[in-house]
Amino acid sequence: MLIIDDYYISLLFKLIIAIYIIRMKRAWTQAITNLDENLTCEFHVTIKNNYSHMKKLIISLLLMSISLGMYSQIAADQQEIEKSSSLTVGFLQGGGSLFGADFETLLSKKIGLQLGAGLFGYGGGLDFHLKPSIRSSYISLQYWHQGFGTGYTQSVLGPSFVYRGERWFTAQIGLGYVLGYGPSWPGSAVKSPVILTYALGAYFPI
Numbered sequence: 001m002l003i004i005d006d007y008y009i010s011l012l013f014k015l016i017i018a019i020y021i022i023r024m025k026r027a028w029t030q031a032i033t034n035l036d037e038n039l040t041c042e043f044h045v046t047i048k049n050n051y052s053h054m055k056k057l058i059i060s061l062l063l064m065s066i067s068l069g070m071y072s073q074i075a076a077d078q079q080e081i082e083k084s085s086s087l088t089v090g091f092l093q094g095g096g097s098l099f100g101a102d103f104e105t106l107l108s109k110k111i112g113l114q115l116g117a118g119l120f121g122y123g124g125g126l127d128f129h130l131k132p133s134i135r136s137s138y139i140s141l142q143y144w145h146q147g148f149g150t151g152y153t154q155s156v157l158g159p160s161f162v163y164r165g166e167r168w169f170t171a172q173i174g175l176g177y178v179l180g181y182g183p184s185w186p187g188s189a190v191k192s193p194v195i196l197t198y199a200l201g202a203y204f205p206i
Helices: 006-082
Strands: 085-091 099-106 111-118 121-129 138-146 154-164 169-181 194-205
Touching: 099 121, 138 169, 154 194
Parallel strands: none
Antiparallel strands: 085 099, 085 194, 099 111, 111 121, 121 138, 138 154, 154 169, 169 194
16 A cells, blocks of 8 residues: 655645646736726727817817907907097197197098197197007197287297107107297297297097
């Protein structure tokens, strides 16, 4: 009768268990790998779909923002063009007054009419704008009447170039033909037939 030692029986049992564990491990690893591949594939497909949707959404929002910006700019420009009058205040405005104001309104896209008055003076003018906008610079044929009654100094008629900045600043310079002198003109001063005219101020489209 063959007698097998307990050591060999225990070794054989351990070998069988090890082979079983190895085979189970391989089967489990393969199952996990297949599951990971399926999950990874589904994840990639989901990410790809989400990326596609996000890309379309971002492009749509970008186009919408550009459209709104262009519409706002056009609306602002149209609103600015609709303003056809302005008020100017400052030094030697209002017909050469010490401090005066001029109101101008456009009769057409480039032709404007202005009237003004201030401290010791009044005047008016016919304006030709360089651009079809109340904010544009212009050439003006102006009449200045400086002083009243016994304080009357002189009256002047002549062309001026009026500069207007983009925001509020305005300045003008020109030549004026003296139509007459008044009692307030200094007796010792030279009476020139043509004088230099100028003014500084701020304008406000209304």
